[in-house]
Amino acid sequence: MGLTRAFLLALLAAGLIAPASAQTIPAIPVAGARQDEDARLLALLNSYARAQEALDPLGAVARGDNGNPQALQRLFSDELAAAQRTELRRQLAGLARINRARLSPERQLSYDAFQQQTREALGWLTPDIIALTAVRPFNHFGGLHEEFPALLGPEGALPWRDERDYRRNLALLRSLPLVLDRAIARFRQGMGSGVLETRLTTTNMIAQLDELLARSPGDSVFAAPVADLPVAIPPARQALIRADWQEAVAQDVVPAYRRLRRFLAEEYLPAARAEPGLAAMKGGSGLYRRLILRHTTLPLEPEAIHALGLSEVARIHDEMEQVKAQLGFKGTLPAFFNHIRTDPRFHPKTAEELSQGYAAVAKAVDAQLPRLFARQPAGKMTIAAYPASRGKFEAGGSYSLGSADGQRPGVFYFNTYDLESRFLSGVTTLYLHEGIPGHHFQSSLAQQDQSLPDFQRFGDNAAYVEGWALYAETLGYEMGLYKDPLQHWGTLDDEMLRAMRLVVDTGLHAKGWSRSQAVAYMLANSGMGRSDAEAEVDRYIANPGQALSYKIGALTIQRLRREAETKLGPRFDLKAFHEQVLGSGVLPLSVLETKVRRWIASSA
Incomplete structure (x- = not known):
């Protein structure tokens, strides 16, 4: 042509x-x-x-640098x-x-x-x-109070190779109390200006702090780094490191967390707003529109997104009806939601059963990858359950990025909290999204490509990153993983989740929905367990607009693929298409469209 x-x-x-x-x-x-x-x-x-x-001190630590204590102290x-x-x-x-x-x-x-x-x-x-x-420096869904302890943990990014690393990391730890005190000052500014977090997010933050403070300083998460020091460090030096570290934890860090907890419980919570949506906050409606643009990279109106969500929910309901019949259920769709929610055979009995399910899916996916991708990441990925302190506040799973050199693997986390509310039907689609070829492929291929500028290697544009991960779920059809009607149901249920997000997020932040109204909508239109529905809604309350990025991004990639298939016909190469989407790192959706259309034109 x-x-x-x-x-x-x-x-x-x-x-x-x-x-x-x-x-x-x-x-x-x-x-x-x-x-x-x-x-x-x-x-x-x-x-x-x-x-x-130097202007993103916490980001530098998260990427695996020791970081700069003076820079960390500038936060907030x-x-x-x-x-x-x-x-x-x-x-x-x-x-x-x-x-x-x-x-x-x-x-x-x-x-x-x-x-x-x-x-x-x-x-x-x-x-x-x-x-x-700035006057809402963090909440229960994302914040320094939870992120920093995670960075210190065994799955964190900080290096722990020798005494120098321990000393540099100790300097970071000693910076933490000043930063937490500055966060308290920011929260107080918001109390004065009338811009406050919700009672829900505040209560959840207090619960998180209670979890962290439940143990003695010597047995806390902050003391974990000195529990098992490298054998290369002489015993006498190990003793000094432990003493200095434990002193910092007991005299500085734990008291700072107690100050934060006391402030939130005694001063902030009584003043926090009762309504969950941004529309109820001073300046919140305008902020929500800016958040939509930020997370989707598109200037969309809340009303249009809400209508799109309702349309997608109706479409997926029709597909669910067909799979429900394949599973032999004769009743209504709402009755089947309740059936799959309450019948024990659809839920894992033990954490090990859930772990084995993800391992089996991983093996099946690995066998299909050469057919769909021209390249695979150098770094591996491991599968692990959330730590007990995080499970209550997390959804079904997430991904933690490995190191750029591939030495530290990425981690796919799954949730074993409240097993009765977890679903065996969702094992395949969750693994494809959070693990391979979802977040692990996208983020690992990007950061391992040293020809790219750093902002493309390490970027976190949600419309692209989450859009790819949701698109990756649909590859389960081509891999033959959804021939099992139960797993097919699971992917439809997860697709329904992303469609409901368009409805619920805009409902909460633009239409004045209550938390209970949002939870009820999700339970009525899917087979989600109550724990998952509540965790999802609490996430939308804490992080407005982010959940919209999944569906908007995935629809964009799917539309570009259909465009390529239509225009290229027999010349269409799925591996080449995936390389176009993934091969330049993180891009805004409009820039991604430019790239893919240029490839289509050059391939015609």
Whole structure:
């Protein structure tokens, strides 16, 4: 098939062909100029990545660096926000000095993605937005009070190789009390301005703190790093490390957590808002629209998303009716929801049974991967249950990223809390989403590709990241994993979850829904257990808009695949399509569309 006029214009704009008046320009200098401009852009982006590390101290620790104690102490400060604003403006000014037309197609994607991301980040540092966000520094779904202990744990990213690592990590630990006290000051600012968290999230934070404080300092999660020191450290030095570490925990860290707990319970909770939705918070309606744009990368209205969700719920109900019949159930769909929710044969009896189920799915998936993907990550992935302290506050599963060098594996976590509410039918689809080829493939392939700028390697654009993971669930059909009607039911049930999120998230934050109304809607339209439904709704309350990203992102990838299949016909290559989606790291959806359509045009 010949080149279309639109594609020729795209090539001209990208600098891949010369205009008619410039055909005498030799090809080699043009390629050389493009190479030079690519190098300038990459050098610029790499320098920006280094500059931003000091402005994202917790992110640096999460990536496996020891981090900078002085930088960590700047968290929740006006000084850090001002420095971030200055840096982002500098980055946009530097980007404007790059000639985009002289970049290669791959680096044009980097240019466009970085520009969009940086403008978005700068928008979140305006005074009106900071007044709504900085005074709510964390909640039960995400926050330093829970994340930092996890980073210190055996599955965390911090290195523990020698005495130097322990000393550097101890310096980080000693910085924590100052940061927690600053968070209390931020919460107090919100009390003064009338911008507060909900009673629900506050109560859950208090419960999390109670879990952390339940043990003695010497037996707490904070003391775990010195329980088993490397044998390479001499015994006398080990004793000194343990003494210094335990002193910091007992005299600094635990008292700081007790101060935070006392403040939340005695001062903040009585003032917290009763209504769960952002619409009930001062400035909340405008903030919710900005959150929709942030999480979906699209300027969508809450009403339109709500209507889309209702439509998707109805469509999936029709498919559920068919699978219900295959499972031999004669009653209504709501009756089947209750049947599968209450019949013990649909639920794991032990944590080991659940673990074995995920292991079996992993083996089946591994056998199918060469047929669907041209590349696989270098790093492996392990499967583990959540620690007991986290299970009550988590959904069915999640993924923890491994190290960029592939030495530390990624981890797929599954939930064994309240086994009676877990479903054997959801084992396949949850593994595909959180594990392989979902989050593990996407994030590992990106971070292991050192040709990409850091923001594409380590980015967390939810519409792309979660959209891919939800799309990955649908690959179970091509792998033959849903021929079992029970597993087919499970993937429909999970697809229903993502459709219901469009309804419930907008219901809570734009339509004034109560928590009980949101939970009831999810129980009425799916086979979810009550514990899962409550955990999901509490997540939407704590993290507005994020749950919308799954369905919006997946629908975009599915639409691009259908477009490619239609236009390429027998030339369509599924492995090549997946490489297009995954091969440039994390991209905004609009930039991803540009890339895939360019590939379609060049393959036609």
